[in-house]
Amino acid sequence: VSARVPVLLPLVGVPPASMPSDAKPAGTPTATEDGRIAGTAWLDFTRGGGGKPNVTDPRELGLKGIAIEAVRDGKVVASVRAGADGTFTLPAAADGAVLRLPADNFREPYNGVSWLGPSLVTPAIIGSYVWMWAGFAMVLIAAGLASVPRELLEAARVDGASEWQVFRRITVPLLAPVLVVVLVTLMINVLKIFDLVYIIAPGSAQDDANVLALQLYQSSFGPAADLGIGSAIAVLLLLLVIPVMVVNIRRIRGEVRR
Structure with a gap:
């Protein structure tokens, strides 16, 4: 974008009946002389027909409250929300940047039960996972x-050991192989968890409960698929699982030697 050229952001796909009641007819931006970026974001759709594409017609409404960001070198240098008539003004720092409409503009608002909303969906999924495993x-x-020998426990108590000492010095060391199996199994399952997040979290709250496996699926097969990112996430998951697999293999070899 350039301060010398007004920015037009015509959008479609919003039902006219869903527009804010206080939205005003789209304003026409004019070039500024102080280096700021002026523009308009509006619903480029005229109910009943008529109108011209990419032109702010009198019966077309501005997209009040839509967020606009100016991005340069991958960083947001300025941001603003459109007014009631869809007009907005970005500071001079946005000159020469690329305008972006953040994904939150098009994110479905959550209107369901509170425990599946953005603030509680992750604890809800954690609770489901704990209950399942x-x-x-x-x-x-x-x-x-x-399988822990009762004689060892009784001998420790006779020697004056407290229950905490019996648990820490005898029960836990003898139970260590079983605890390692449980820990390794659950760690692998946590790293590749997908189904619970995909099923429990509604579409509007999935980003708040996102995990690597779900992001792998969305990046590979979602509407904005990027197979490069999907492949990178798959390799990252493999690298995260390898240390756990190494620990498990060493444990199995140790048991075989015994």
Whole structure:
């Protein structure tokens, strides 16, 4: 954009009935002399037909409140929200930058139950995950506790050890192989979790509960697919899982030697 040329941002796809009640007819921007960027963002659609494309017709309304950002070298140098008639003015720092409409402008507002909203959707998914895998972990830990020799526990108590010392010095070391299995399994599952986030989080709150596996899916198969980013996320997931796999393989080899 340049201060010498007014910026026109005609948009479509917004139902006229959904426009704000206090939206005003789109204003016509004029070039400024102080280096600032002037422009208009409006609904380029005339109900009943007529009008010209990319021109602010009298019956077309401004997009009140839409956010506009000026980006240079990947950084936002200025931002503004359009007025009731869709007009906006960016400071002189935006001269020569590229204008961008942030994705939040087109994000569906959340109108459902509060525990699936942006502020609570992540704890809700964490609770679901814990509930789903708690049984698995408890079964393995209970089996490990059943195999702990009771003679060692009684001997420690006879020698004057407290219950905390018995737990820390005897129970946990003897239960360590089982705890490692549970920890490694849950870590791998956490790294590749996808289904819970995709199913539980509504579309308007998915970005607030996003995880690597979901971003991998969206980047590879979503409406704005970028296979390069999807491949990079897949490689990153592999690199994150490899250390866990190495620990698990060493544990298995150690058990085989015993």
